[in-house]
Amino acid sequence: MSMKQKKPVAAKIKTAVKKPAPRAATPSENAAPKVVSAPRSVATPQTLRGMRDILPAEQKYWRFISRKIEELTASYGYERLDTPILEETALFVRTAGKQSDIVEKELFSFLDKGEDNVSLRPEGTAPLVRAYINHGMVNLPQPVKLYYVGPMFRYERPQHGRFREHHQFGVEVFGDANAVQDSEVILLAQLFYKEIGIKTTVHINSLGCATCRPNYANELVTYYRSKRAHLCEDCKRRLAKNPLRLLDCKEPGCQPVKETAPNIVDFLDEECKNHLMRVLEYLDDLQVPYVLAPHLVRGFDYYNRTVFEIMLAEESAEGGQSVALGGGGRYDTLVEQLGGRPTPACGFGIGIERVILQLKQQMIEPSDDRRPDVFLAQLGDAARRKAFMLFEELRAASIPATANFSKGSLKGQLEIANRLNAKYTVILGQKEVIDGTILIRDMESGMQEIVLYDKAVAEIKKKIGRT
RNA sequence: GUGGCCAUGGUGCAACGGUUAGCACAGCGGGUUGUGGUCCCGCUGAUGAGGGUUCGAUUCCCUCUGGCCACCCCA
Numbered sequence: 001m002s003m004k005q006k007k008p009v010a011a012k013i014k015t016a017v018k019k020p021a022p023r024a025a026t027p028s029e030n031a032a033p034k035v036v037s038a039p040r041s042v043a044t045p046q047t048l049r050g051m052r053d054i055l056p057a058e059q060k061y062w063r064f065i066s067r068k069i070e071e072l073t074a075s076y077g078y079e080r081l082d083t084p085i086l087e088e089t090a091l092f093v094r095t096a097g098k099q100s101d102i103v104e105k106e107l108f109s110f111l112d113k114g115e116d117n118v119s120l121r122p123e124g125t126a127p128l129v130r131a132y133i134n135h136g137m138v139n140l141p142q143p144v145k146l147y148y149v150g151p152m153f154r155y156e157r158p159q160h161g162r163f164r165e166h167h168q169f170g171v172e173v174f175g176d177a178n179a180v181q182d183s184e185v186i187l188l189a190q191l192f193y194k195e196i197g198i199k200t201t202v203h204i205n206s207l208g209c210a211t212c213r214p215n216y217a218n219e220l221v222t223y224y225r226s227k228r229a230h231l232c233e234d235c236k237r238r239l240a241k242n243p244l245r246l247l248d249c250k251e252p253g254c255q256p257v258k259e260t261a262p263n264i265v266d267f268l269d270e271e272c273k274n275h276l277m278r279v280l281e282y283l284d285d286l287q288v289p290y291v292l293a294p295h296l297v298r299g300f301d302y303y304n305r306t307v308f309e310i311m312l313a314e315e316s317a318e319g320g321q322s323v324a325l326g327g328g329g330r331y332d333t334l335v336e337q338l339g340g341r342p343t344p345a346c347g348f349g350i351g352i353e354r355v356i357l358q359l360k361q362q363m364i365e366p367s368d369d370r371r372p373d374v375f376l377a378q379l380g381d382a383a384r385r386k387a388f389m390l391f392e393e394l395r396a397a398s399i400p401a402t403a404n405f406s407k408g409s410l411k412g413q414l415e416i417a418n419r420l421n422a423k424y425t426v427i428l429g430q431k432e433v434i435d436g437t438i439l440i441r442d443m444e445s446g447m448q449e450i451v452l453y454d455k456a457v458a459e460i461k462k463k464i465g466r467t
Numbered sequence: 468g469u470g471g472c473c474a475u476g477g478u479g480c481a482a483c484g485g486u487u488a489g490c491a492c493a494g495c496g497g498g499u500u501g502u503g504g505u506c507c508c509g510c511u512g513a514u515g516a517g518g519g520u521u522c523g524a525u526u527c528c529c530u531c532u533g534g535c536c537a538c539c540c541c542a
Binding site for chain 2: 157166298326414430
């Protein structure tokens with residue numbers, strides 16, 4: 001559309017509107033339209049169990065975290081990779097392990113219309129491994145450093161800090177077997193919390209490798225069998241199903257048994273032991289606060305050697321046992337297991353909802369970056385049109401402004417400006433239009449000053465401290 | 468998946484086996500046409516869904532749905 005047409009078209013419409021069709025009786029032209037809401041005959045759908053809306057009021061936390069993620073990953077040279085939320089079920093069954101709870105009872109799976117067995121992703125690592133293989137990233141200079149942010153799904157009973165849909169931020173590094181890489185990943189995770197103001201401690205352990213872990217598992221089973229009488233029901237179950245999980249039991253009765261259980265570190269072979277020692281050394285160098293946690297095991301079967309969880313630092317944890325804010329580890333066999341070339345890898349995942357919960361609990365409030373600098377108020381038709389133009393000029397000058405052009409009264413507009421917590425309100429009325437000026441009102445002090453319209457943008461820029 | 472507690476306008480609460488289900492906050496409108504954050508007035512708006520017991524149920528019972536809490540597990 002050509003610019004020339006603009007005016008004539010508007011003018012034409014204007015004349016056409018001149019003679020309004022006679023209307024039926026209008027007893028209350030100016031009265032507010034009567035809002036008659038229909039009776040609620042239909043039930044409003046609710047969110048699905050364990051899923052929730054993230055409302056505007058909470059968005060500042062999400063923006064705050066997104067910013068930190070961008071900053072941090074950029075400074076360590078990580079590239080973002082987004083994978084689909086839906087994948088074939090086999091991907092997760094093969095990676096997490098058939099016996100794992102994630103697959104056994106938490107996978108959000110269903111048959112799609114084509115009768116394919118699909119699942120909402122329960123975690124981020126397997127899809128990234130899949131993508132790494134699919135796109136031939138072995139041909140990229142190694143290591144390949146990737147990160148992801150997005151929703152994850154687990155079919156569980158919702159609870160405090162646990163949802164069916166939650167969001168994770170995670171990184172995965174492919175093609176580097178060196179212990180220094182484990183340390184970098186741990187550092188990155190720990191730095192993330194530090195940067196947003198949450199004090200954490202890294203719990204770290206080594207699960208050994210395919211060679212040395214079975215020895216330990218056998219030893220552990222033998223030991224626990226001898227104490228079987230003292231174990232809780234869950235532990236008896238674990239003994240048969242997933243022996244390493246025995247170390248995870250929180251049942252008071254099982255604690256003494258756990259205390260004297262064989263320690264995995266004593267069973268690591270030379271290489272695994274060295275690897276662990278070096279990871280710890282690097283962490284010492286970087287002054288990352290960690291504790292060795294010989295009882296730490298993780299929920300996925302694919303880990304080997306280094307595993308870690310990021311826990312709330314003791315001083316911030318209030319009483320009860322604290323849940324992990326994030327965790328990760330090394331998974332050197334996973335790429336091969338999914339049909340790729342043998343490629344060492346490690347990474348972590350962080351639960352964003354839990355981080356936000358913690359921010360709120362510690363009263364850490366990100367600044368409200370959506371607070372408008374300027375609210376534009378107008379009075380009368382001519383002023384409205386001029387204000388609308390100024391609105392555009394402000395936007396072009398990257399000054400965040402808000403307005404409500406359909407509101408008539410100045411009082412109403414100031415109320416909105418106040419509620420939006422605007423720093424300044426620009427007032428444009430009949431008088432200002434005639435004088436070629438605007439009024440700038442400081443919403444905190446209530447002081448007003450008259451400024452020439454032509455200088456408006458420059459003056460506002462000066463006031464909000466921009467040049 | 469197991470067990471417990473719970474469900475009233477947008478939010479937080481109240482009420483009773485029986486008239487128009489109260490209150491506060493928020494929202495919208497107004498307190499004479501150009502000044503907000505205080506005040507005053509008015510309006511809108513709810514018993515989660517489905518069954519049953521009963522002359523009558525928002526109230527009692529059951530099922531479902533959802534929430535909270537613990538376990539399991541996890542982020």
